[in-house]
Amino acid sequence: MEGASLLALPEGMQIEQIQITENGLVIQIAATTPTSCCPLCAEISSSIHCHYQRTLRDAPCVGRRVQLLLIVCKFTCRNPYCERKVFAERFPTFVEPWARTTLRFCQQITSIGLATCGKGGKKLAARLGMQTSRNTILRRIMELPDPSLRSVVFLGIDDFAFRCGYRFGTILVNLESHRVVDLLPDRRAETSAQWMCNQPDLAVISRDRGGEYASAAREGAPQAVQCADRFHIIKNLTEAVQVLLARCQAEILAEKKPDEPGQNEQNKPIISIEEWRSPEPAYVEKVRLARRAGRHARYQQVVELQQQGMKPPAIAQQLGLSGRTVQRWLAAGTFPEAKKRRKRQSSFDAFAPYVLKRWQQGERNGLALWREIKAQGYTGTANGVYRHLETLKQTEV
Ligand SMILES: [Zn+2]
16 A cells, blocks of 8 residues: 555655654655646646745654655746746645644644643643644634524523633523523623624523623513523522521520620630731621531531441541541541631731731721821722721730
8 A cells, every 4th residue: 555545645745755753753745746726826837946845743643743844846837927926836635835734633633622621632632642732722722613603592691700700701501502602701781781682582591690691681682581590599599508507506506505794805816917807708708607517517427426436437438528537527626627718918918017006006097097008108998997907896916
């Protein structure tokens, strides 16, 4: 069998030499077609002007990287009216005019990208003998034509994060085909409403329970029925139940150990200047309490099972915890509180010692304190100062 057809090279190419190197195969190929069409005037020319070599990355061969050294002819265009005097031979089914990779290499990279992702695709490609970068894979996918947009009847809409906690976009899903139909650059009601205006067949919009998408649907698709999607109902229900259980548990514990009157005042937690931060928003605190309640309940189960004589590995298996967690909890002897998250740097930190000193001197006016540190170069808002003072009111320093 001829080498050129074994490597599925286009007609007119022949293999000159194959070298096996440390990095894979280097295959020298020559284009042997005696004539070529001018890309500008389409006149056939057989006047060879010169030869030159193109270096191309090709699809791998039994796990080896393949590099093609392709000798290409340059022809002279004999059409006196044509602006192009010299042109290089082209291989439209094999490689683009100025590309450094063959079309089949590109197709394989695209397939890998579609099946994986940029980072994972790069690793997989390397395993298969293809050298590429994360960005190349992503660029290939971005270059794919958009699928034709059929009209959507049942729409799912939600937000997603470009960068967690900072920048959000909107994702739109056709709930019949379960495919993403579009991504919007933000999650503002106007943007989504405008998109919905172009979808006259919208009958049902399944959304979260926030106000933005509700008003988008009212504005952009007033004919559609709006419903809360299952994910958000279950998520909100779970959070509500967790908070309720946490509250119940706190009440039960409080009932068991009644506080002495005035004890709260004396038992204010003590914070250091390093740990001083503004209190968490209410919803974060709620979630933290709910998580703590769940953790506490599991801790009690662990202790009870141990008292019944069960061994740690069996406890771990029964409660779906890791063996290490069970051992750590049992070794601790008391309920181990979760570690506090690392304090985030804030522009207030540099002024904290000064504010603390003034607080201890008896200054309780947040606005006055803000003005004082502003004069010293603090760029934050007065609200930032109020929030920090809120912590001081609840604690002893
Ligand atoms: Zn020409």
